[in-house]
Amino acid sequence: MSTKDYLEKDFYKVLGVPKDAGAAEIKKAYRKLAREYHPDANKGDVKAEERFKEISEAYDVLADEKRRKEYDEARALFGNGGFRAPGGAGAGNFPFDLGDLFGGGAAGQGAGGAGAGGIGDLFGGLFGGGRTGARQQPPRRGQDVESEVTLNFSDAVDGATVPIRLTSSEACRHCNGTGAAAGTMPRTCPTCSGTGQTSRNQGGFAFSEPCRDCKGRGLIVDDPCIVCHGSGRAKSARTMQVRVPAGVQDGQRIRLKGKGAPGERGGPAGDLYVVVHVRPHPVFGRKGDNLTVTAPVTFPEAVLGAEVTVPTLGGAPVTLKLPAGTKNGATLRVRGRGAARKDGTRGDLLVTVEVLVPQDLDAKALEALEAYRVATSTEDPRAKLMEAAKGA
Numbered sequence: 001m002s003t004k005d006y007l008e009k010d011f012y013k014v015l016g017v018p019k020d021a022g023a024a025e026i027k028k029a030y031r032k033l034a035r036e037y038h039p040d041a042n043k044g045d046v047k048a049e050e051r052f053k054e055i056s057e058a059y060d061v062l063a064d065e066k067r068r069k070e071y072d073e074a075r076a077l078f079g080n081g082g083f084r085a086p087g088g089a090g091a092g093n094f095p096f097d098l099g100d101l102f103g104g105g106a107a108g109q110g111a112g113g114a115g116a117g118g119i120g121d122l123f124g125g126l127f128g129g130g131r132t133g134a135r136q137q138p139p140r141r142g143q144d145v146e147s148e149v150t151l152n153f154s155d156a157v158d159g160a161t162v163p164i165r166l167t168s169s170e171a172c173r174h175c176n177g178t179g180a181a182a183g184t185m186p187r188t189c190p191t192c193s194g195t196g197q198t199s200r201n202q203g204g205f206a207f208s209e210p211c212r213d214c215k216g217r218g219l220i221v222d223d224p225c226i227v228c229h230g231s232g233r234a235k236s237a238r239t240m241q242v243r244v245p246a247g248v249q250d251g252q253r254i255r256l257k258g259k260g261a262p263g264e265r266g267g268p269a270g271d272l273y274v275v276v277h278v279r280p281h282p283v284f285g286r287k288g289d290n291l292t293v294t295a296p297v298t299f300p301e302a303v304l305g306a307e308v309t310v311p312t313l314g315g316a317p318v319t320l321k322l323p324a325g326t327k328n329g330a331t332l333r334v335r336g337r338g339a340a341r342k343d344g345t346r347g348d349l350l351v352t353v354e355v356l357v358p359q360d361l362d363a364k365a366l367e368a369l370e371a372y373r374v375a376t377s378t379e380d381p382r383a384k385l386m387e388a389a390k391g392a
Contacts, residue, residue: 009054009057009058011057011058011061011062011071012058012062014054014055014057014058015029015030015033015055015058015059015062016029016033017029017062019072021062023063023065026059026062026063027059027063030055030058030059030063033051033055034052034055034056034059037049037051037052037055038052039052060199139263139264139266139267139268140263140264140267141263141267141268141269141270142170142260142261142262142263142264142267142268142269142270143260143261143270144260144261144270144271144272144273145166145259145260145261145270145271145272145273146272146273146274146275147164147165147166147272147273147274147275148274148275148276148277149162149164149242149244149274149275149276149277150276150277150278150279151244151248151276151277151278151279152278152279153278153279153280153281153284153286153313154281154313154314155244156244156247156248156249156250156276156278156339157246157247157286157291157313157314157338157339157340158246158314158340159243159244159245159246159247159248159340160243160244161241161242161243161244162241162242162244163239163240163241163242164239164240164241164242164274165237165238165239166237166238166239166240166272167235167236167237170233170234170236170261170262171232171233171234171262171264172225172227172228172231172232172233172234173227173234174225174226174227174228174234175225175227175228175232177232177233177264178221178225178232179217179219179221179224179225179228179230179231179232180221180222180223180224180225180230181223181224181225181226184222184223186219186220186221186222187219187220187222188218188219188220189211189213189214189217189218189219189220190213190220191211191212191213191214192211192213192214192218194218194219195211195218196210196211196214196216196217196218197209197210197211197216198210198211198212217232232264240259242256242259242272242274244274244276245342246339246340246341247289247339247340247341247342248276248278249276249278249286250276250277250278251275251276251277252275252276253273253274253275253276254273254274254275254276255271255272255273256271256272256273256274257271258270258271259271259272260272281313283311284313286339287350288339288347289338289339289341289346289347289348290338290339290347290348290349290350291313291337291338291339291347291348291349291350292349292350292352293310293311293349293350293351293352294351294352294354295308295310295320295332295351295352295353295354296354296355296356297322297326297353297354297355297356298355298356298358299355299356299357299358301322301326302322302325302326302327302328302353302355303324303325304324305321305322305323305324305325305326306322307319307320307321307322308320308322310334310349310351312334312337312349313337313349315337318334318337318349320332320334320351322353326353327353328353328354328355329352329353329354330352330353331350331351331352331353332350332351332353333348333349333350333351334348334349334350334351335348336348337349
């Protein structure tokens with residue numbers, strides 16, 4: 001809306017409310033008039049349609065506390081003779097063309113001073129008016145970017161710095177983000193006055209949505225850049241070194257603040273999200289911060305006890321004391337040989353015992369095993385199982 005519209009239209013009169021009307025009274029008056037003049041209730045009535053537009057326009061201003069204040073201040077300034085025309089006429093009477101007053105002709109240049117563009121520029125910051133109707137575009141945060149990285153098992157445990165190639169959108173370098181061809185500039189969208197948003201009335205409610213003409217950008221490009229085709233954005237590929245923290249797990253999503261796409265008009269950059277995939281290890285597994293490994297032992301070692309040596313990830317092997325009578329599947333713990341934690345400590349290495357059953361025995365071993373069977377023939381390892389089954 002232009003400054004001229006603000007000064008010429010009496011929005012209070014349009015809604016039929018006094019100038020000191022409260023928000024509830026304004027809303028009530030608007031709803032009543034909107035129902036009466038709504039196009040759905042007045043099919044083909046052009047006058048009713050125009051009246052509905054006036055009502056909606058008035059409500060959009062008076063229902064917004066900030067815009068209502070600006071509207072009241074501007075009308076009070078002119079109505080009180082803040083500016084006077086030649087001959088002493090009050091500005092409230094507007095004895096000359098408002099188009100000239102707001103920069104439409106020579107009078108506009110005289111009133112605003114050389115290069116000022118008329119009084120429209122003076123109030124342009126208030127209403128988005130002036131010669132172009134432009135409003136200063138707010139900074140816009142850059143887009144978030146997502147990427148993936150695949151690590152070796154040991155790198156995931158200890159942490160690593162890896163290169164990641166990113167493809168994101170940034171300001172077009174050919175047009176410096178304007179979207180316009182060399183030697184030209186975009187103009188403010190006349191539909192949304194550069195806000196990138198338009199209001200749509202539906203029944204007694206008003207909705208804001210991205211402007212369809214400028215796609216929410218607030219600018220119209222008549223002669224688009226040959227690289228970005230008027231969008232002001234272009235695809236950019238870059239490679240950056242990313243530090244993946246120690247202890248990261250498969251499928252984890254890491255956020256790197258400010259490492260995404262650059263912002264617009266001084267806005268902050270977006271964030272980079274890296275999804276981590278970890279290759280499996282042929283020996284070690286993982287449970288949270290703990291590493292796991294399976295250690296095969298012989299039957300005599302499990303029965304009689306022994307000292308067994310097991311590997312660690314990236315370090316020297318460790319020797320464990322296997323207690324006599326260790327059962328198959330028992331777990332032994334090696335402190336501090338697991339994955340790194342955020343606090344600088346490490347998880348544990350969990351060693352699962354697997355008792356091996358020999359496949360090929362020589363005559364001496366078979367004779368010894370037969371003697372063992374005879375010596376233990378009075379014991380029935382399944383006796384407790386049978387009793388439990390009978391009692392169930």
